[in-house]
Amino acid sequence: MEYEEAKEKFITTWGSLGSLWGINKAMAQIQSLLFISTKPLSMEEIMEELQISRGNTSMNLRQLMDWGIVTKESVRGERKDFFTTEKNVQELARHIAKERSRREIKPVIKILKDVSSIKDDGTAKTKELIKQTKALHDLTENADAIINKLVSQEQNWITKSLIKLFK
Amino acid sequence: MEYEEAKEKFITTWGSLGSLWGINKAMAQIQSLLFISTKPLSMEEIMEELQISRGNTSMNLRQLMDWGIVTKESVRGERKDFFTTEKNVQELARHIAKERSRREIKPVIKILKDVSSIKDDGTAKTKELIKQTKALHDLTENADAIINKLVSQEQNWITKSLIKLFK
DNA sequence: ATAAACTTTCAATAATTACTGAAAGTTTAA
DNA sequence: TTAAACTTTCAGTAATTATTGAAAGTTTAT
Numbered sequence: 001m002e003y004e005e006a007k008e009k010f011i012t013t014w015g016s017l018g019s020l021w022g023i024n025k026a027m028a029q030i031q032s033l034l035f036i037s038t039k040p041l042s043m044e045e046i047m048e049e050l051q052i053s054r055g056n057t058s059m060n061l062r063q064l065m066d067w068g069i070v071t072k073e074s075v076r077g078e079r080k081d082f083f084t085t086e087k088n089v090q091e092l093a094r095h096i097a098k099e100r101s102r103r104e105i106k107p108v109i110k111i112l113k114d115v116s117s118i119k120d121d122g123t124a125k126t127k128e129l130i131k132q133t134k135a136l137h138d139l140t141e142n143a144d145a146i147i148n149k150l151v152s153q154e155q156n157w158i159t160k161s162l163i164k165l166f167k
Numbered sequence: 168m169e170y171e172e173a174k175e176k177f178i179t180t181w182g183s184l185g186s187l188w189g190i191n192k193a194m195a196q197i198q199s200l201l202f203i204s205t206k207p208l209s210m211e212e213i214m215e216e217l218q219i220s221r222g223n224t225s226m227n228l229r230q231l232m233d234w235g236i237v238t239k240e241s242v243r244g245e246r247k248d249f250f251t252t253e254k255n256v257q258e259l260a261r262h263i264a265k266e267r268s269r270r271e272i273k274p275v276i277k278i279l280k281d282v283s284s285i286k287d288d289g290t291a292k293t294k295e296l297i298k299q300t301k302a303l304h305d306l307t308e309n310a311d312a313i314i315n316k317l318v319s320q321e322q323n324w325i326t327k328s329l330i331k332l333f334k
Numbered sequence: 335a336t337a338a339a340c341t342t343t344c345a346a347t348a349a350t351t352a353c354t355g356a357a358a359g360t361t362t363a364a
Numbered sequence: 365t366t367a368a369a370c371t372t373t374c375a376g377t378a379a380t381t382a383t384t385g386a387a388a389g390t391t392t393a394t
Contacts, residue, residue, distance in 0.1 A: 003293050006282045010300055013278045020271050022189045024352070035303075036296045043371075053354045058372055079362070079369060089302045093310070104187050111180045115173045126170050129203045133177055135256045136202075143260070146317065146333045162329060166313045191382065210341075220384045225342055246392070247340060 007036065011050075026052055027060040031069060031085050035092075040073045040082035068095045094151045105144045112137035174203065178217075193219055194227040198236060198252050202259075207240050207249035235262045261318045272311045279304035 001009070011032045018028025029050050034041060041049075047057050061083060064070035069092055073082045086092045116133040120126055149159070168176075178199045185195025196217050201208060208216075214224050228250060231237035236259055240249045253259045283300040287293055316326070 001281065001285050003285065003288065003290070003296065006285045006300075007296060009278060010282045010296070013275060013282075017271065017275050020189050022187050026352075036292075036299050038291050038295045054371080055355065055373075056353050059353090062372085081371080087299070089299075089306045093306060104184065108180060108184050111176060114168065115177045115180075118168050118170065118173045121170070123170070124205050125203075128205045129170065129174060129177070132203050132254070132256075133173075139256045139260060142330070146330070149333050150313065162332070163309070163313070165329075166309075166316050193382075221341080222343075222385065223383050226383090229342085246338095 010036065024060070026050070026056055027063055030057065030060050031064055034070065034083060034085035035087065037084075040075065040084045042078075042080050042082055044080070046083070067099050090151070094153065097147050097151045101144055101148055105140065109137060109141050109144065112140060177203065191227070193217070193223055194230055197224065197227050198231055201237060201250060201252035202254065204251075207242065207251045209245075209247050209249050211247070213250070234266050257318070261320065264314050264318045268311055268315055272307065276304060276308050276311065279307060 011029050014032040015025045015029040019025050030046055033046060033049055043054065043057050043061070046052075046061075047054060050057075061070060064085070065072065068086075070083055070085045073084055075082050086095065112133050116130050116137050118126070118130065120130060150163070178196050181199040182192045182196040186192050197213055200213060200216055210221065210224050210228070213219075213228075214221060217224075228237060231252070232239065235253075237250055237252045240251055242249050253262065279300050283297050283304050285293070285297065287297060317330070
């Protein structure tokens with residue numbers, strides 16, 4: 001396998017992994033294209049490379065910027081915008097984890113808390129609902145906290161050595 | 168909020184979280200219905216409760232069984248099948264993590280390994296592709312290992328206390 | 335062996351989600 | 365201030381994914 005094939009394979013694979021986990025294909029592909037690019041790319045270049053429309057490119061670049069993993073850059077002497085992605089995988093993971101936590105996990109934790117806090121009317125089905133949603137609440141909250149800790153910047157030597165322990 | 172509303176809210180919320188993470192809505196809803204049920208449910212009851220068709224129910228129950236989180240049960244004296252889900256959240260998380268790892272993450276790790284192993288032809292773009300996919304490979308492999316360890320059954324006292332540390 | 339009770343399969347259809355392309359909007363240089 | 369260069373928006377369309385429902389298949393009781 002040489003460069004072109006490897007590049008193609010990487011972008012395609014990352015795109016399908018994205019879809020599988022609820023991230024749209026174009027968004028994942030744009031990010032992966034930038035991730036292995038040696039220089040900032042213009043909208044034109046991205047469209048050309050991935051064979052997608054101007055509108056699609058624009059919308060997905062916006063989303064990537066909202067997620068904080070792509071930034072617009074100016075290249076001196078050039079009029080058009082250029083885009084780069086966070087190149088450090090640790091940082092990348094941190095941004096993604098933080099955003100998904102904030103947008104998707106935290107609101108669910110809130111609802112699980114509400115649901116598990118309903119008044120116990122003494123019936124078996126209410127008791128079961130409370131017990132099970134409480135367990136799910138605790139698990140989700142823990143998982144969320146652990147993941148955010150694991151990818152957080154404030155990783156001191158303790159955390160780092162713990163990660164090694166897990167390997 | 169009393170029972171019916173809370174139940175409704177829980178099932179709906181869990182269903183949309185599912186979609187958001189690439190798990191189909193009906194599948195997530197069936198699982199959550201079983202998760203708070205005090206007894207095994209028949210296909211009839213599931214269809215009725217969630218207002219979905221027989222075919223849909225059957226296909227999604229099959230998938231849940233393939234994932235190892237729902238089991239078919241016989242109730243003595245009854246001809247039809249009854250279904251239950253894993254009630255222990257820890258076990259549930261373990262099954263889901265294992266399956267997603269096996270089906271989705273492991274194959275991607277394999278491809279990242281292949282891609283990052285292409286011959287270095289000395290060009291900047293090849294060097295960048297190798298460097299970046301290698302970094303992603305290592306991160307993905309670590310994340311996969313950590314998550315599987317965290318939810319694994321063999322949680323001994325060390326692991327448990329580490330989890331506490333992360334809280 | 336028959337038929338009732340139940341489940342699965344799958345082609346057709348619906349619902350959802352993503353994508354396009356052109357018009358409207360914005361920025362920049364002169 | 366004009367107009368060229370560029371970007372965004374969004375209604376319409378396409379592609380994908382989920383769902384239905386009825387026919388085919390299976391199991392069980394007699």
